[in-house]
Amino acid sequence: MTKSELISKLQMQYKRLPGEVVEKCVDVILEGIASALDDHRRVEVRGFGNFSIREWQPRFARNPETGETWRTPPVNAVYFRPGKELKMRVNGRGYAESKFNNHTSEHSDHSEHIECREE
Amino acid sequence: MALVKNDLINAVKERCYVTEPLARNLVESFFEVIKSSLEEGDSVKLMGFGNFIIRKKEARIARNPKTGEEALVEARQVVAFKPGKNLKTKPVKEEDPKKESNS
Known part of the structure; x- marks a missing residue:
């Protein structure tokens, strides 16, 4: 699914809204997430997942061909961690029945906290 | 502070000039459409x-x-x-x- 397909699906759901408003809305959401990440803020969307920034410190790497040593630049990478509901739905029933999951409810806030702790 | 769904709802409300309940629905639907696409393996x-x-x-x-x-x-x-x-x-x-x- 591409962004334009996403927009047209939303437009079908919101037929009474002008199409441009739906389009703008999608941009506002994506920009909102992007600018928060730019400020090194985490983004948490319950049921969907969390976006966070991983800061990779510069390290010394070696070019295997020439043996040359160089310092890699520091990098800020965006990391996405799928939420409980997304994880389960992508797996259909398989994940829901697994032993790690059978005692937690799908929308339980608590269960999502447990997941975050692993980081 | 982390950015949460409510912040996105407020941004949509202010920048798209829609009511808060509508903004809330739009944000929820946005993630729901993505989730259902991924659910279908797309x-x-x-x-x-x-x-x-x-x-x-x-x-x-x-x-x-x-x-x-x-x-x-x-x-x-x-x-x-x-x-x-x-x-x-x-x-x-x-x-x-x-x-x-x-x-």
Whole structure:
């Protein structure tokens, strides 16, 4: 699914809204997430997942061909961690029945906290 | 402070000039459409933002590091996010003097 397909699906759901408003809305959401990440803020969307920034410190790497040593630049990478509901739905029933999951409810806030702790 | 769904709802409300309940529905629907696409195994490609792709993981035998107990991890699918060009590598802020002294 591409962004334009996403927009047209939303437009079908919101037929009474002008199409441009739906389009703008999608941009506002994506920009909102992007600018928060730019400020090194985490983004948490319950049921969907969390976006966070991983800061990779510069390290010394070696070019295997020439043996040359160089310092890699520091990098800020965006990391996405799928939420409980997304994880389960992508797996259909398989994940829901697994032993790690059978005692937690799908929308339980608590269960999502447990997941975050692993980081 | 982390950005949460309510912040996105407020941004939509203010910048799209819609009522709060409508903004809330739009934000919920936005994530719901992405989730249902991924649920059907269709990856989501958002230009300028990034791609949500499905990765298939094979079944494997895992070990509990504490007890040494073996457990079968069933084949499963996971969602991975590949940041787009605009998101991927932001220039690192060089205001921290400690980072500079390492070079």
